[in-house]
Amino acid sequence: MTDLKKYLEISPEVQKALDEGRPVVALESTIISHGMPYPQNVETALNVEKIIRDNGAVPATTAIIGGKLRVGLSKDEIDYIGKKGLKVTKASRRDIPVLVARGEDGATTVAATMILANLAGVSVFATGGIGGVHRGAETTMDISADLEELASTPVMVICAGAKSILDLGLTLEYLETHGVSVLGYQTEELPAFFTRKSGFKVDYRMDTPKELAAAFKAKNDLGLRGGMVVANPIPEEYAMDADYISKSIAEAIDEANAKGIKGKDTTPFLLDKLEKITGGSSLKANIQLVYNNAKVATQIACELSRM
Ligand code: PSU
Ligand code: MN
Numbered sequence: 071m072t073d074l075k076k077y078l079e080i081s082p083e084v085q086k087a088l089d090e091g092r093p094v095v096a097l098e099s100t101i102i103s104h105g106m107p108y109p110q111n112v113e114t115a116l117n118v119e120k121i122i123r124d125n126g127a128v129p130a131t132t133a134i135i136g137g138k139l140r141v142g143l144s145k146d147e148i149d150y151i152g153k154k155g156l157k158v159t160k161a162s163r164r165d166i167p168v169l170v171a172r173g174e175d176g177a178t179t180v181a182a183t184m185i186l187a188n189l190a191g192v193s194v195f196a197t198g199g200i201g202g203v204h205r206g207a208e209t210t211m212d213i214s215a216d217l218e219e220l221a222s223t224p225v226m227v228i229c230a231g232a233k234s235i236l237d238l239g240l241t242l243e244y245l246e247t248h249g250v251s252v253l254g255y256q257t258e259e260l261p262a263f264f265t266r267k268s269g270f271k272v273d274y275r276m277d278t279p280k281e282l283a284a285a286f287k288a289k290n291d292l293g294l295r296g297g298m299v300v301a302n303p304i305p306e307e308y309a310m311d312a313d314y315i316s317k318s319i320a321e322a323i324d325e326a327n328a329k330g331i332k333g334k335d336t337t338p339f340l341l342d343k344l345e346k347i348t349g350g351s352s353l354k355a356n357i358q359l360v361y362n363n364a365k366v367a368t369q370i371a372c373e374l375s376r377m
Contacts, residue, residue, distance in 0.1 A: 077170060080190050081142025084130045088191050093127035093371035095364065096141070096187035096195040096225070099151050102131075103158040103177035104338040105198065106353060107345070112152035114357050116145060118196070118364045125368035132186040134161055137173035141190040151177055160334055162215045180227060181219035184297060188223050193286070194374065195227050196367035198360045199263045200299065201337060202232045202241030205323065212336060213244065220297040221248035226286045228300040228367040230359040231261035231268060235319055235340040238268050245299065246273075251289075252299045253282060255366055261303035264310040264355050272301055279366060283373035302366050308358040310351065318347045 080088070087094050097118060102111045119129040131143040133151055140147070151158055154175070161169055161176030163185060169176040178186060180200050187195055201214025220227065232241055238260060245252055252260065254272035262268035276282050286298055303309075322343035331339045345353050 074189065078139045078141070078186075078189050081130070081140075081144075084128055084142035084190070084192075087128040091375055093194070093368065093375040094130050094192045095122045095127045095367045095371050096183055096192045097129055097131040097364075098180055098183040098195070098197050099131060099133040099143075099148075099177040100160050100179045100182075101198055101360070102148065102152045103155050104160050105341055106356065108152050108155055110353060110357065111155075112149050114360060115148050115152065118360055121361055121364045122196075122368050125365055125372070127368045127371045130187070130190070130192055132178045132183045134166065134169045134174070134176035134178065134182075136175065137170045139166070139170065139186050139189065141186055141192065151175075156338065160338065162334070163219060164215070180216040181214070184219045184223045184225040184227070187225050193225055193290075194367050194371040195225050196360070196363045197227060197229050198356055198363065199232050200227060200229050202236040202238070203244050204336065205235070205237045207237060207240060210332075212333075214337075217241070217244050217248065217250075220245065220250045220299060222296055224290055224295065225297045226282070226300060226370065227297055228302055228363045228370065230263050230304050230363060231301045233263040233319070233340075234268065234316060235323065235337070235344070238262060238270050242270055248296065249294070250296055250299060251285065252301060253285065255282065255300055255302040257301070257303050261301055263359065264304065264315045264352060265312045266303040266306065266309050267312070279369035280373045283370050283377060286370075287374065287377050300366070300370070302363050304355060304359040305362055308355050310348075310355050315348070315352070318344055318352070321347055
């Protein structure tokens with residue numbers, strides 16, 4: 071960590087907030103490049119930043135640009151990542167050293183965003199959905215590096231659960247094994263991204279941002295490694311029909327299998343396919359749940375900054 075300054079560039083606005091102990095909320099960039107089409111991706115990313123500001127924190131969108139680990143991007147940089155879309159390297163933990171050494175760009179996944187946030191001293195991060203154990207993982211071994219990162223890096227991730235493109239039961243088992251608390255915000259049930267219900271229970275229900283912040287603070291104070299998952303259900307009015315979405319997901323997975331899609335391409339392929347199958351209605355829901363997560367994450371960050 072001796073040469074951190076050489077690699078890490080925190081925007082002046084984010085640095086100032088951190089120096090003054092004001093709340094900061096990290097945001098990922100794979101959701102911009104690989105999670106949504108242009109221009110809705112950039113529009114959403116900028117709206118998310120506005121929601122965070124309006125609720126009293128400073129947004130810190132992260133990415134790797136020209137080999138620099140960046141925490142806090144300008145509007146032009148967000149536009150650059152969004153326009154470049156799938157041409158930007160999807161960057162998880164394993165990609166970071168190579169992109170840095172080569173001076174290349176990378177859009178940070180949940181795992182990579184946790185790493186960058188932690189290096190900068192940011193501990194709350196809002197996103198849409200986390201990666202997890204894929205369906206069929208008993209043969210493919212496709213388990214997102216996001217889960218491993220949650221096991222080791224002290225960042226609280228506010229999401230709308232995980233999409234049922236994943237095996238939610240196995241994802242919860244994996245998190246349990248690695249000691250990651252899954253906390254439901256005003257719910258006992260793990261939300262499944264597009265829907266408020268999944269049939270699976272979270273570890274604990276918490277009803278206020280303050281309770282969530284207190285749990286995270288206790289974890290850190292006790293020196294317990296790793297992050298936490300806050301599962302925040304999509305607002306009722308934007309939730310999708312469970313049967314419709316589960317049929318659409320099955321169709322997307324069948325196509326991915328038929329085409330032999332593997333590795334880091336799997337999640338972006340399924341997200342794109344799903345959006346096409348649902349004629350854009352999944353994108354609408356996706357955008358709204360991210361806004362909702364940004365708001366709750368900001369409330370948690372505000373509570374933490376007072377503790
Ligand atoms: N799930 C979503 N939207 C996303 C992603 C996942 O609903 O945009 C992105 C996130 O960046 C997440 C990554 O960290 O995909 C996980 O990819 P993989 O499954 O290859 O680890
Ligand atoms: Mn994978």
